[in-house]
Amino acid sequence: MDRGDSERVTARYQEYLEAFVVRARRVEEHSLAAGWDALVELAEIQIQVTRLDNGGMRIRHEYPAEEVVESAAARLRPILLEGDACFYQKVLKALGYFCRALPQDSEWIRAARDEWRTRVQPTTGEEAGYWVMVSNSATGEDHSLDRHRLAMAWIYGDVVHHDAARRQEADPFGLVDRFRAAVPLIAWAMVGTIELLNFIRVLQEAGHIQLSQRVFDERVALKSTTWEENATVYFAPVGTEPPTAAKTPLTAQWAQLDSAVDLSVFRTQSGAQLLRTGDEAAEPPEAGSGTSCSKPQAG
Template identity: 85%
Template sequence: MGTGDPKSLIAQYQEYLEAFVLRARRVEEHSLAADWDALVELAEIQIQVTPLGNGEMLIKHQYPAEEVVESAAARLRPILLEGDACFYQKALKALGYFCRSLPQDGEWIRSARREWRTRVAPTTGEEAGYWIMVSNTATGEDHNLDRHLLTMAWIYGDVVHHDTARRQEADPFGLVDRFRAAVPLIAWAMIGTIELLNFTRVLQEAGHITLSEKVFEESVALKSTTWEEKAKVYFAPVGSEPPTAATTPFPEQWAQLDSAADVSIFRTTSGVQLLRTDDQAAEQSPSDGPEADRDAG
């Protein structure tokens, strides 16, 4: 892309923002974002300390189930990756361009950039919040790792990849410490993402940017995974030529399925029935009937 071509630059920045909006809306739909106050609380390092009366303290950490945070991390991951079109900083850069004549909005963008870098990409252990030191009394080995590196080990070693180097580096600390480090970062990254999404919506409504309305409206996450729909079903002998397109007529070998009696013959070679009627009490076992010699279309 030639940086001297304003039209190309605008098109590229619109592409970044539209990609960000789609992915950010999917993050917004995650269950962790349903309770905003709880998400904000989760973004801070929360440790409950109870004195035991003998000089010791009972320290308690309480977080959502790992698979819940894991799914949030999976939705967030492209926003964390510099190479992806929806990368958070690419969206900020694009908005900075479009808001270059809007001082107040420009300041918000610069502030968001600084906070994102500090919270999501810290460069020191101090910025990361804390670090952990462990010693192996049997081998004499000492290890220390900051919270950010433990977080990256959980995301890229335990969850979305199997990064061997990250896993080896963080292995002495165990899965618990990797997960505990990751939760506040994942929660804060969700907050930052949703806030930038809302800022983008405001700019769109004000006419400062003109993104495709489709990216604000199209479905980005399933609300339900149970559906009922009326349809016509066709079948043919195995090996029959399929239709060439969705709107072309079925070849002559194909017949319409139109009765419960027809439904009962749809079985695979392993005995699994492909179709059944609502009034069937139970599926037949593989020995209850002949294997199907026809396939559903």
């Protein structure tokens, strides 16, 4: 490999790692990851069996709310997709390249690759952990599907896509079977993602890789969705051209909104345009200050 090829490979692999760090940090911020022990436990197939007084048995599954797992699946999705830069196996390949002279780290990478394949991309029903068989007494049809395919049907048929083929294959088993098959997969993928993120942090601190510090520091998830900030507000008749940039001087049609202005004008049927400029002394929670225009609804 000549120098040009080496530089291109290095740049591509660094791109994979930086994309993964940003996405993995967002996964790390998810509420399911707030309790590490609980997340690890959730990654295992949990079935509680109780013996009844009449000699029968009762099976109980207890999982987080579906919408909580659904949001986790959405955050994980790019890490599960082979076509995305932050795909887990691409990141391991990149790390293998940078750690090729580090035997101990290379061994960790190989082990992580094998475990991910077994847990997230199993090739047999046995590797998947279990399978479900159902029989329709009305039609006489029998169906059988392993846990991994049921889980994929929930992720890509019920949640992040509407994959018709996956839904059709898994429909005979119902939403409950699809969901409870997906929970351990999602939880384990989160565990594997966060462990790999921490491994990358160690390599970065040791100087074995040189990623942009920005990907470790930038905001990746919102802690709060309520903000208050000081601002100067301007308004103009509907149809007035807004400024083309944050620092563009305002035309004479824009007037400052202050205590002398009757706010009821913004509730009339005619509507209005508003322009807010950020207060330099009190930067908004999001990075940077700027200008925003809006058209309040009439009524």
